[in-house]
Amino acid sequence: MVPTQPRRGTTCHKRPHQTTPCVPVPIGADTIGLMRIVVVGAGVMGTWAALWLRRAGHSVTLIDRHGPGNRLCSSGDESRITRSSHGADRHYPTWQRRALEQWRELERSAGEKLFEPAGGVVWLASEAQTFEAESYESLAALGIPVERWTTDELAARVPALNPDGIPWALFEPEAGALFARPAVMAAQDRLRAEGGEIVVARVAPSAATEGGLNRITLDDGAPLDADAFVFACGPWLPDLFPDLLGELIVPHRQDVMHFAVPPGDDRYAPGKLPVWIDFDGSFYGFPSFDGIGAKACPDWLGPIERPDDSAREVADETIEASRSLLRRRFPGLADQPVVRRWTCFYEVTPDANFVIDRHPTLADTWIAGGGTGHAFKHGPVIGEYLAALVTGNARAASELAPPDDRFALRPRGASVSFRTSGRAPSPIPQEP
C-alpha cells in the first residue's frame, strides 16, 4: 500500500465520533429537510454521492478505511476511459455526457487537468460482432459526435497501429481519458470546501434495529448515528453484505501495465495515439501521458480474489498475453519493458449494470457499487442520482433514472455489452 497523507480537513478517527451538526443552508423545494448522512467508501461513487448530498444542504460525513485518495480502491489508478459508446444502449451515453460536463466543471474549479481529450477514443471494429455498429447508430441518433473511419483512415490517423484485418473503426472525437485518482481527490477537496467532513476509519457491519441501520460502528468501537447511510465500498461490498451481494458482485483482480515508450518515438503521445479499444480482443490502452510508459491492459476478467487477501501482484501470464496482443496491433511496444505495473479490482455484476438501490430490509441504507469495469466515468452522475434517491428528491431521481430497473438489487442474467470487452462478465449459463 502507498500511504496517503490526509489532506487538510480529513479526520483520522481516534475517539468517539459524532457527525457534524446540520447547518442551516438553503435546500431545494424537492428535498425532504436536513438529514445527517454517512457515506462509507471514498471512491468515485461515494465521493460524488457525498458531494451532491452536501450540495443539497445535508450534513455529510464520508468515511474510508484506507483514506481519501487511496491507491487500493478501484478509483485510485492513473487513468480511466470516458466514452459514449455502449452498443445499442442509450442510457449510459447520456449519463456519460452529463458526467463529463461535471468532470470538466470540477476541472475548472480545481484549476487542475483532470480530463485529457488525448485525440479521442478509437474502437477497432470487427465484423464478428455488432457493438461498434450499434454504438454508431445510437450515438448518431443521440447527436453525440461520432465518425466511421476506413482501414486506410485508421492507418493514417494512428501511425503506431497495425490496422491489418480491421475492417473499420469507430471514432469518438469528444471522448478521452480522465486522470482518475487526481479527479477523485479534487472532488474530495470540493466536498471539504463545501462543508463536508472526511473521516479515516473502517466501518464494521452492524446489526440492524427496527427496519433501519440507524447506527454504524467504527473500527475503534465508536458508534456513529445518522438518518441515512450509503455504502459505496467497491470490491469490498460483498464482505460487508455477504448474503445480499455475495453472488451479485464478484471481485476480480485486474492487471494493469505500462510499456516503455521507445526513445524518440512520438507516435504514443496524446494527440498522436488516441485512447484505443479492441472490443473483440478484450484489450485497451492509452497514449503515454508522461512520455515514459503507455498503458495497455487486458479487459478479460482476472482471477476472483477478495481485495483484503490479494497479494496484488501482476501475473507473468497477463504480461505475456498482453505482449502477444501488442505484437499484433502495436508491434513497437510489444517487446518493451514494463515500466509500471498495478492491480485493482473489477466489482463484476452478471449483466455489467451497476447496483444503485435501497437495501431491501434497511430503509435508511443504500448500496452503490458493481462498477464492472466501466463506472468511473459516470461517477458524478451516479452520485447525483444517489443523492436524489437518498433524499427523496423524486423529480431529480426521475430525470436521471434509466428506463428500466437495471440498477436494482435483484438476480440478473448474463450480458456482455457494457465493458470494453466482447467477453462475458461471468460465464453465460448454459441451457439445461
Ligand SMILES: Cc1cc2nc3c(=O)[nH]c(=O)nc-3n(C[C@H](O)[C@H](O)[C@H](O)COP(=O)(O)OP(=O)(O)OC[C@H]3O[C@@H](n4cnc5c(N)ncnc54)[C@H](O)[C@@H]3O)c2cc1C
Ligand atoms: C483496471 C481497471 C480499469 C478500469 N477502467 C475503467 C475505464 O476505463 N472507465 C471507467 O469508467 N471505469 C473503469 N473502471 C471501473 C471503475 O474504476 C470502478 O468501477 C470505480 O472506480 C469503482 O468505484 P467505487 O467508488 O464503486 O469503488 P472504489 O473506488 O473501490 O472505492 C471503495 C472505497 O470503499 C472503501 N471501503 C471499503 N470497505 C470499507 C469499510 N468497511 N469501511 C470504510 N471504507 C471502506 C475502500 O477503502 C475504497 O476506498 C476500471 C476499473 C479497473 C479495476
